[in-house]
Amino acid sequence: MPLANTLTSVPVTVDQEKCIADKGCTVCVDVCPLDVLAINAEAGTAYMKYDECWYCMPCEADCPTGAVNVSIPYLLR
Amino acid sequence: MTTISKEDSILEADVLVIGGGTAGPMAAVKAKEANPNLRVVLLEKANVKRSGAISMGMDGLNNAVIPGHATPEQYVKEITIANDGIVNQKTVMAYARGSYDMIKLLDSWGVKFEKDETGDYNVKKVHHLGTYVLPMPEGHHMKKILYRQLKRHRVQVINRYMATRLLTGSNGQVAGAFLLNPRTAETAVIRAKTVILCTGAAGRLGLPSSGYLFGTYENPTNAGDGYAMAYHAGAELSGLECYQINPLIKDYNGPACAYVTGPMGGYTANSKGERFIECDYWSGQMMLEFYRELEGGKGPVFLKMDHLAEETISEIETILHSNERPSRGRFHERRHTNYRDKMVEMHISEIGFCSGHSASGVWVDENARTTVPGLYGAGDMAAVPHNYMLGAFVYGQIAGEDAAAYCADNAMPELDAAQVNQERERVLAPLKRSDGITPYQMEYKIRRMVNDYLQPPKVTRKMEIARERFAEVREDMQYLCASDPHELMRAMETHFILDCAEMAAAASLYRTESRWGLYHYRVDYPETDNDTWFTHVQTIKGEDTMPACFKRPIDPYIVELDEEEKDSYSKLRINNFVQQ
Ligand SMILES: Cc1cc2nc3c(=O)[nH]c(=O)nc-3n(C[C@H](O)[C@H](O)[C@H](O)COP(=O)(O)OP(=O)(O)OC[C@H]3O[C@@H](n4cnc5c(N)ncnc54)[C@H](O)[C@@H]3O)c2cc1C
Ligand code: SF4
Ligand code: SF4
Numbered sequence: 001m002p003l004a005n006t007l008t009s010v011p012v013t014v015d016q017e018k019c020i021a022d023k024g025c026t027v028c029v030d031v032c033p034l035d036v037l038a039i040n041a042e043a044g045t046a047y048m049k050y051d052e053c054w055y056c057m058p059c060e061a062d063c064p065t066g067a068v069n070v071s072i073p074y075l076l077r
Numbered sequence: 078m079t080t081i082s083k084e085d086s087i088l089e090a091d092v093l094v095i096g097g098g099t100a101g102p103m104a105a106v107k108a109k110e111a112n113p114n115l116r117v118v119l120l121e122k123a124n125v126k127r128s129g130a131i132s133m134g135m136d137g138l139n140n141a142v143i144p145g146h147a148t149p150e151q152y153v154k155e156i157t158i159a160n161d162g163i164v165n166q167k168t169v170m171a172y173a174r175g176s177y178d179m180i181k182l183l184d185s186w187g188v189k190f191e192k193d194e195t196g197d198y199n200v201k202k203v204h205h206l207g208t209y210v211l212p213m214p215e216g217h218h219m220k221k222i223l224y225r226q227l228k229r230h231r232v233q234v235i236n237r238y239m240a241t242r243l244l245t246g247s248n249g250q251v252a253g254a255f256l257l258n259p260r261t262a263e264t265a266v267i268r269a270k271t272v273i274l275c276t277g278a279a280g281r282l283g284l285p286s287s288g289y290l291f292g293t294y295e296n297p298t299n300a301g302d303g304y305a306m307a308y309h310a311g312a313e314l315s316g317l318e319c320y321q322i323n324p325l326i327k328d329y330n331g332p333a334c335a336y337v338t339g340p341m342g343g344y345t346a347n348s349k350g351e352r353f354i355e356c357d358y359w360s361g362q363m364m365l366e367f368y369r370e371l372e373g374g375k376g377p378v379f380l381k382m383d384h385l386a387e388e389t390i391s392e393i394e395t396i397l398h399s400n401e402r403p404s405r406g407r408f409h410e411r412r413h414t415n416y417r418d419k420m421v422e423m424h425i426s427e428i429g430f431c432s433g434h435s436a437s438g439v440w441v442d443e444n445a446r447t448t449v450p451g452l453y454g455a456g457d458m459a460a461v462p463h464n465y466m467l468g469a470f471v472y473g474q475i476a477g478e479d480a481a482a483y484c485a486d487n488a489m490p491e492l493d494a495a496q497v498n499q500e501r502e503r504v505l506a507p508l509k510r511s512d513g514i515t516p517y518q519m520e521y522k523i524r525r526m527v528n529d530y531l532q533p534p535k536v537t538r539k540m541e542i543a544r545e546r547f548a549e550v551r552e553d554m555q556y557l558c559a560s561d562p563h564e565l566m567r568a569m570e571t572h573f574i575l576d577c578a579e580m581a582a583a584a585s586l587y588r589t590e591s592r593w594g595l596y597h598y599r600v601d602y603p604e605t606d607n608d609t610w611f612t613h614v615q616t617i618k619g620e621d622t623m624p625a626c627f628k629r630p631i632d633p634y635i636v637e638l639d640e641e642e643k644d645s646y647s648k649l650r651i652n653n654f655v656q657q
Contacts, residue, residue, distance in 0.1 A: 001512050001556065031127040033298045034291065035237070035259060035563060050563060052291045055404040058127040072408050076287035076328040 011055060011073040012037070012048040018067035019045040028059035028068050085501065086265045087492075090118040090233075091484045092477070093254060093269035095240045096303065097121035098129020098296075099466055100456030101275035102223040103473030104480070105232040108273075111481035118267065119232050120256065122239040122566075123298055126224055129277060130296050130433075130457070131466060134217030134400045136337050138190070139203075139465040141211040142176035146200040149173035151207050153636045159205070159360045159646050160436050160462045161592050161605070163316065163613060166635050168461045171443040175471040180211070183470070186222050189215040201340035205356045205645055210336055216400050238265065240302065241569050242500050243272060243310040243452065246490030250450035251310065253492065255500045259566035262508055264501050268492050271451045271480040274439065275473065276303030278321065278457040279577045281570070283427025283532060284524035285330050290517070292330050294323055294426045295457075300570035301577035303458035304430055304439060308576060308624075313440040313448045314616045315460040315629070317584035319596045320533070321431040323359060324367050324378070327424035331402040333380040338397075341389050343382040346420065347375040354649045359434060361594030362646045368425060368533075368595050379420035390416050427524075428532050430577060433457035433464050435596055440615060440629075445476035451487065453480055506557075507568040513558035516567035520574055523550055527578050533598045535585055543582045550575060580616050583624035588614050 019025070022044030029037045029046060036050040037059060046068070053073055060068040071077070092108045094101045097119045105119040121128055142152045152173040157164050180198070184190060191199040191212040202208040227234060238256045244266070246252040253268040280295025291297045308314060324345065326333050335345060335357035347353050347370050354366045371378050382390060394416065398406030414421055432438035438460030445453045453476040454460075456469035464472065507516070530543035554572070559565040590606040591599045612628040619625030 001514065003512055003515065003558075003560075030124055033123040033128050033132055033296060035123065035566070052297070052567075054291055054293070054297055056132050056296070057403050058132055061133070061403075062127070070404060070407075072329070072404060072411065073289050073292060075289040076285075076292045076330065077408070077411055 008051040009074055010048040010051045011053050011071045012059065013069050014046045015067040015069070016043070016045050018065040020065055021045050025064065027062050027064060031058040031062050033058070085497065088118070088265065088267045089116065089489070090267055090269045091115040092117045092271050092273065092480045093267050094119045094273045094275060095254060096129070096275035096277060096456070097125035097234065098275065098277055098456070099131050100469035100473035101273070102227055103470045104273045104275060104455055104477035106226050106230045107474045107477030108481045109230040109232055111478045112484070115481055115484055117232050119227065119234045120238055120240060120254070120267070121234065121236050122259070124236045125227065125234055127220055128298065131219045132296060133403055134219050135213055135466055136216055136334060136396060136401045137210055137212040138180070138467050139336060140176070140209050140463065140467055141180060141198070141200060142173045142209065143180065143198050143200055143211070144177060145197070147207045147209055150636050152209065154638055154642065155204055155207050156463050157634070157636070157638060158642060159358070161361070162611060163319070163436065163592070163631065164462050165442070165632055167443040167632060168441065170635060171475060172461060172464060172468050172471050175474065176467055179467060179471050179474065186226060188219065188222055189213060203336050203339050204358045205649070206642065210340065212337065214396050239566060239569065240306060241504050243306050244492060244496055245310055245449070246493070248450070249311060250490055251452040252490035255497065255504070257504055257566065257569060258562065260562055262505070262562035262565055264504060266492065266497055268489065270484050270487055270489055271453065273453040273455060273476045273480055274303040274307060274458060275456045276458055278431035278433065279304050279429050281520070281524065281574055282429045282577050282581065283527045284521070285427050286424060287328050287330065290520060290524070294325055294330055295429060295431065299457070301430060301573045302570070303454065304580070305573040305576035307439040307447060307449070307452065307454065308580065308618050310449050310452060311618065312452060314580065315438060315440040315613050316436040317430060317580050317616050318588050318614060319361070319436040319593050320428040320581070321435045321437065322364050322428055322533070322595055323426040323434065324364065324423055325426050326405070326408070327422040329405065329408040330426060331405060333421055333423060334397065335380060338380065338382055338393055341393060342385050343380060343393070345423070346379050346381040348377060348379065349375060350381055350420065353651055355651055356649055360646055361435070361596035362649050363594065364425070364596065365594035365598060366650050371425065378423045380423055381420045382416040383418055383420060387417070428527065428581070430581070431457045432460050432462060433469065435593070436460060436462035444479045445472050446479065451483060504569060507559040508565050510556070510558035513556035514553055516557065516559060516564055516571045519550060519553065519557055520567070520571045523547070523571070523575055523578050527581070531578070531581055531585065533595050535597065535599045537586065537599070537601050540582050540586050544579070547575060547579050547582065580624045583626055584614055584616050587626035
């Protein structure tokens with residue numbers, strides 16, 4: 001059974017200007033209970049890699065620069 | 078003789094605690110305090126800094142037994158009645174007796190509880206009979222405080238490894254666990270004298286009505302891992318037919334929360350703004366009235382606060398939008414729901430297993446021991462009814478201390494290499510398939526079937542059909558594929574979810590009566606039948622590797638109930654208005 005790529009709009013955004021992942025920060029990735037955030041090494045910023053979010057907000061609360069914004073996932077907004 | 082492949086690194090521990098949410102950190106700290114020489118390992122699928130149900134904090138204690146406000150005996154009575162008599166009172170009593178000391182311990186660690194002018198705990202009445210709710214308006218420091226204690230007690234923490242199966246020794250005792258790293262797909266083995274399961278609820282059993290897999294009431298990291306692992310290790314589970322179903326904010330699927338707003342004057346209302354239940358404490362009976370109102374002409378159901386004074390509303394807002402589920406405020410904003418002028422629309426959650434809220438769990442006695450030697454359970458996954466957060470802490474302590482004592486008397490079990498190799502093969506299989514069915518699709522399908530066929534009102538024929546569908550999904554397991562380690566974690570969770578779905582169907586079919594209001598409302602057996610079913614229903618893995626159920630008699634009560642109180646939870650509807 002072949003696989004397809006189905007895109008979804010994710011609820012968590014990271015402000016590229018504020019994110020300091022290029023300086024070694026991984027706080028949001030570390031704290032997320034669902035492990036759905038990751039660092040894009042090329043861009044040097046964090047991003048939401050999987051649309052599996054509990055909108056619980058540790059990522060936003062613990063980010064040292066205020067770069068993360070959690071909104072309610074579209075299906076339940 | 079088979080030997081364990083070099084692929085797995087092997088670690089040793091005296092006490093292995095699986096799950097570092099609420100009960101887990103307490104269990105680890107208490108085991109270490111009992112004997113600082115023990116090697117205590119705390120394993121966490123996520124990161125102990127922010128994992129589990131209390132990742133952002135908690136709004137309050139739902140079941141504080143504080144001298145001057147309540148006695149352990151009163152509490153045991155209340156929970157016995159709320160759970161329709163099906164309780165092992167000794168386990169509830171062990172919680173109740175430990176409750177106050179645990180509050181004082183948490184207080185000394187820096188947890189802030191609401192106090193009155195005299196410094197006494199400001200306990201509120203939410204339950205039907207007694208007074209047990211202690212607010213924590215500044216409850217957002219919980220995880221930080223626990224983390225500090227883990228450091229202080231030198232507990233070895235392993236983050237971002239999930240346990241996939243328990244390993245057992247030659248006498249059926251626990252021998253350790255098999256682990257998977259969800260970022261690298263590395264596998265590992267921990268050999269242990271004792272294992273304490275603290276893996277939380279089975280939160281991804283039903284599908285939320287939003288259809289979003291992770292928009293669950295429970296922290297969705299908890300997929301029922303502990304239920305499935307205990308089951309495969311041969312442990313008894315109990316009360317699985319007594320589902321968790323909660324009244325929640327529609328679509329947002331988080332608590333509204335009546336425990337916070339109730340004592341301040343808010344209440345559950347119908348579309349006319351009228352109260353229809355006397356008491357907002359979550360019980361199966363309350364949920365049945367909620368369900369009837371929701372489906373009836375006066376539905377849907379709301380949380381009403383628009384009659385409250387401005388200062389009360391702002392206080393409620395501060396608590397509800399900053400503590401436990403802080404994204405609540407964002408949800409309301411987008412829907413233009415202001416507590417001041419609009420009631421909050423409520424709905425019924427998906428079904429789950431959770432003894433923290435209802436009574437479905439791995440069977441444990443008053444020492445937190447399961448039926449497998451050396452294996453303990455604490456928190457939402459251990460069958461101590463209505464145990465909530467404080468119950469997770471108290472049972473974490475009980476388990477940690479008892480496990481430490483067990484270590485002194487028992488040798489380190491040998492690992493069974495064949496078991497380990499077989500598990501590694503099972504775990505890594507989905508990663509080796511380049512196409513097939515994704516965990517996302519399979520999980521969605523199982524959970525949708527759970528909604529279609531298992532969600533109450535329960536119908537015999539529907540539940541039988543569910544079993545047929547689950548059997549077909551089980552056949553499809555051979556096609557389950559994962560494109561990266563993260564998906565592999567989801568694939569392993571899909572296995573847990575299917576195990577739990579099959580157990581839910583088996584236990585629900587077995588008990589041919591209705592009990593616990595909505596939790597086990599069987600349309601074709603609408604009456605409660607105390608002559609036949611005043612008993613626990615246990616589930617184990619049967620000879621045919623499918624769930625098998627049997628009765629376990631209820632131990633004689635240690636606290637007798639007053640005749641007139643017995644059915645007080647069945648009289649929650651206001652004016653005793655009878656509906657069919
Ligand atoms: C939204 C919400 C609000 C609540 N409000 C209240 C309240 O106001 N008052 C109250 O008293 N109670 C409340 N409760 C209940 C209370 O939070 C829980 O009863 C309690 O926290 C459960 O603790 P636990 O240790 O069993 O589970 P958790 O704290 O959820 O911990 C389980 C841990 O196990 C980990 N885990 C799971 N599977 C694995 C695996 N395979 N390998 C390794 N680790 C694993 C998870 O990552 C998690 O960290 C609430 C619960 C929720 C969900
Ligand atoms: S925590 Fe903030 S700064 Fe750090 S990586 Fe995440 S978004 Fe970037
Ligand atoms: S809101 Fe929670 S689940 Fe979503 S990305 Fe942030 S930490 Fe992870």
